[in-house]
Amino acid sequence: MSVETARGVLGDATIGELEAAVRGSVVRPGDAAYEEARAVWNAAHDKRPALVVRCAGVADVIRAVEFARSQDLLVAVRGGAHSIAGFSTCDGGIVIDLSGMKGVRVDPGRRRVIAEAGLTWGELDHETQAFGLAVTGGLVSSTGVSGFTLGGGVGWLLRRHGLACDNLVGADLVTADGRLVHADAEEHPELFWALRGGGGNFGVVTSLEFELHPVGPQVLAGLVIYPAAEAAQVVRRWRDLCPDLPDELTTLVNLTTAPPLPFLPEAVHGTRIVVLAAMYAGPAEAGEEAVRPLRSLGTPIADVLGPMPYLGMQTLLDPLWTRGAHNYFTSAFVEPSDAALDAVTAAHLTTPTPQSEIHLHQLGGAFARVPAGATAFSQRDAGVLCNVIARSPEADGFDGHADWARATREAIARHGNGSMYVNFTGDGERDKALASYPQEVRDRLVRVKDAYDPTNLFRLNQNIRPSAAG
Template identity: 80%
Template sequence: MSIDTAKGILGDATIAELEAGLRGTVVRPEDPGYDQARAVWNAAHDKHPALVVRCAGTADVIRAVEFARSQDLLVAVRGGAHSIAGFSTCDDGIVIDLSPMKGAFVDPVRRRMVAQAGMTWGDLDHETQAFGLAVPGGLISTTGISGFTLGGGVGWLLRRHGLASDNLTAAQVVTADGRVVHADAQEHSDLFWALRGGGGNFGVVTSLEYQLHPVGPQVLAGLIVYPLDEARQVITGWRELIADMPDELTTLIVLTTAPPLPFLPPEVHGTRIVVLAGMYAGDPAAGETAVGPLRTLGTPIADVMGPMPYTGMQSLLDPMWTAGAHNYFTSAFIEPTEAALDAVLRRHATTPTPSSELHLHQLGGAFARVPAQASAFSQRDSGVLCNVIARSPDATAFDAHVAWARDTREEIARHGHGAMYVNFTGDAAEDRVRAAYPGSVHERLVRVKDAYDPTNLFRLNQNIRPSAAA
């Protein structure tokens, strides 16, 4: 059966030729597994690609890229399929699905690992924790490592060991012309600079090499839950504490609605709460001293912060972030002034759904000590990252929820320098991309784009348009 695309018709023979050159598989719209193959984590994006190529390795990626270029197809690259803005899928084009590529090699002596791009953070943590080692990963273990890393990567080890991208030491990339290049600090160094924060603009990353750090297997981590009527004193007290916190401790404030979790009293379920989450990446005994003041910011409803496996903290929030909901995320780097906290609390009072939230990520530490010019992730001088999340179980009134998130972001962003976090940029509007990259950084990214993808084959991302498309 031939397939209609926006650019023309793909005949059976053409598709059969593609499939014959793969070790993986091609999924067509008429195939029984098509709906599963096209599904992504964020249900706000219900797309119907012409083909999904499930790649078994780098050779398959090369073949898929060459095919897409020869047929003038729109390209979506998928790892963990968590792209908030929907870049993991497309209508009529080709999805290059890396999720079958989960190979990993850990060198515990050199404290390095090479991971294929289809791994999730849960997959990666499983491999590294066998040696008591870790890469700074995400807050949700089902998130893919590749897109997360290329956009920066904020997680529980941020203050101790920096972003995921700060710990990327090399990458294998299939470029728009089908070449395979190895990018590191010595070889293709401009590309390596751009990959660390510049997103998926420059090719398909098929494997990533990371620096590893001793973490776990036990850490001091968890949640302290406070009632909403203590929100002001809790957040103000937290702001004062983070000024002098040890780098081993990374914390996060979540303004949300209490889910029916077993450690929360039934009368709290469905009410607005303040959650203080954190992890101490060091000796748990020293961690008890560090987190002690967090327990006295108010009158806790629940305190479930204590020793736990590192992998337990990495997956603690997974049940709250399952696939199938409609999601829109946006963000702003801010300073936690009184006026900023007023804005955060005011906007939390207007959240449109119980699962819509505001997050205040503590920055500083190792994250702030990386020179701004060292990578494309140059936003290093703010104290807090505010993430604004609109989430709904279905499409009902979702446009209004998105409008709430955008308005909230605009109000809160006035208390910073206007920049946003690439991975929490819910759409691809050019002004949003420019808000993630200061002028000189954007100009350098354009030069790298010109060198590796001058026709903008890889444009489903927070797009850095090449000069020819400007």
Template identity: 80%
Template sequence: MSIDTARGILGDATLAELEAGLRGSVVRPGDAEYDQARAVWNGAHDKHPAVIVRCAGTADVIRAVEFARSQDLLVAVRGGAHSIAGFSTCDDGIVIDLSPMKGAVVDPARRRVVAQAGMTWGDLDHETQAFGLAVTGGLVSTTGIAGFTLGGGVGWLLRRHGLASDNLTAAEVVTADGRVVRAGPDEHPELFWALRGGGGNFGVVTSLEYQLHPVGPQVLAGLIVYPLEEARQVVTGWRALIGDAPDDLTTLVNLTTAPPLPFLPEEVHGTRVVAVLGMYAGDPAAGEAAVGPLRTLGTPIADVMGPMPYTAMQSLLDPLWAAGAPTYFTSAFIEPSDAAIDALLRRHLTTPTPFSELHLHQLGGAFARVPAEATAFSQREASVLCNVIARSPDRVGFDTHVAWARGAREEIARHGHGAMYVNFTGDAAEDKVRASYPDAVYERLVSVKDTYDPTNLFRLNQNIRPSAPV
């Protein structure tokens, strides 16, 4: 069966030749597994690629990149398929699917792991926790490691060990011309710098090497839920605490609607609440003193903060973030002034669905001590990252929900410097990308793009345009 694309026709013989050069497989429209293969986590995106290449290894990625270039196809790169903006898929182009690539080698003596880019954080935590080691991972364990890391990587170890990208020590990359390069401090150092915060602009990252740290297996973690009428005192009390919090403690405030969870009284199900989540990365016994003040911010509806396996905290939110629901994120680095808190609480009262939320991520600690010039992720000064989430069970009225999130972000961002976190950006808007990097950083990213992807083959991302794309 021939397949029409925006650029031409892919014939059966052409696709057969592609598949013959792979260890993995090709999925075409009309194949029994096509609909499952094209689905992504975010149900807001329903795309129909011309071909999906399920890569078994780096050689398959090289072949897929060469094929995309030869056929002038739009390229989407998929790891965990959690891209909020839908970059994991496309219409009429090629999806380079890395999800079969799940190998990992842990070196406990050096505290390093080399992980293939198809792994999720649940996969990687399983491997590293066998040795009592971890690196900053996602807040939902089904998130892929690669896209998360390339955009920065905010998680429960952020204040103790920095972003995931801060702990990236090397990466294997297939560039737009089909070369395989190893980027690290001593090899392709500019590319290595750009990969730590510049997103998927520069090639297909096929494996990532991380510095690991002793974590767990038990940590002090969980959440405390407070009623809506105490939201202001909870948020302002949290603001007062985070300035003196030890680096081992990373917290998050969630302005949300109470889900029907067994530890919550039935009468609060479906009502607006404020939850304080956190994890103490050190000795759980020592963490009680740090966590204790979080329990006194108001009158708790529920307190499920206590010792638990690190992997349990990493997957605690998974049931609330299953695949398929249309979802939109937008974000702003802010300072939680009284006016900012007023704006947040107003927007909380107008959330369009019970699944829409506003998150306040505590920053600082190790995250803030990384020199701004060390990585492409250079937004290190703000004390809080606000993530505005619109989420719905289906697409009906979803545009209205997105408009709510954008409006909330616009109001809240006035209390910061306008920058977004690229992993929490639901739009592929050039002005938002420019605003997320200081001018000098952006120009340096353009220079790296010029070197490794001058034709902008990899443009399904928060795109750094080359100087003069062909």
């Protein structure tokens, strides 16, 4: 059966050649597996690719890239399929689906792990925690390891061990001309630099090697929940505490609506609340002293901050972030002045759905000690990362919810330098994404793009255009 693409029609014989060349599978429209194969985590993106290549290994990735190039197809690369902006799918193009590539090898002696690009953080944490080791992972365990890392990687170990990309020591990647290259500090060092914060611009990453750190199996972590009426006081007191908190402690303020959780009074369900989330990556005794001030930022509704498994903290938010909802994220790096925090707390009172939230991620610590220019990720001096989320189970009215998020982001971003976190972007916001890189970093990224993807085959990302594209 032939398939219509955005560029024309692929004949049955042509697709048959691709099917014969891969060990995985090729899914076309009309196949029994097509509806499942085209679906992504974020239901805001309902695309119909011409083909989905479910890769079983690196050879399949090479064949898929060669096929896409030869047929002039739009390429989407999918790992965990969480891409908020919808970059892991497309209309009329080819999806290179890595989700079946889940190989992982932990070397506990060297404290290293090699992870294939189809792994989620829950799957990788499961393997590394068997040895009491971890690397900065996502806040939701179904997030894909690869895309998360290439854009930076903000998680509960950020202040103790930096971003996920700061712990990347090597990666294998299939380039636009179908070559497999290994990038690290010695081989393809400029590509390695670009992969740490430059996103999926340079090829299809098939495996990543990380440095691991002793973490867990038990940590001091959890939530302290305050009423929205005390939001201004809570966020200011949190802001004032942050400079004195130890690097082992990473915190996040979430301005949200109370779900029907069993540890919350029923009267609170459905009302706006302020959640202080924290994890201490160190000895529990020292952690108790470090988190003590977090328990008295206001009048707690509930305090469930205590010893728990690291894996428990890594999956704590999963029930609230299931697949199939409509999501729009946008972000801004800001300095937490009184005016910035006023903008945040005012926006909290206008959230359009109970699932819509505003997050304030504490930065600093190991995150801030990475030398300028060491990675493509460039916002090391920022005080806070603000993430504005519009989320709804339903499609009806979602465009308006996304407009709320954009307007909120603009109001808050005035209190920073205009830059954003490329992993927390709901659109292909090229101008804003590029503003996240200083000019010298942008220029360097373009040179890497010119070397590895001069025709911009990999353009479904926060795109760094090659010189030839203007």
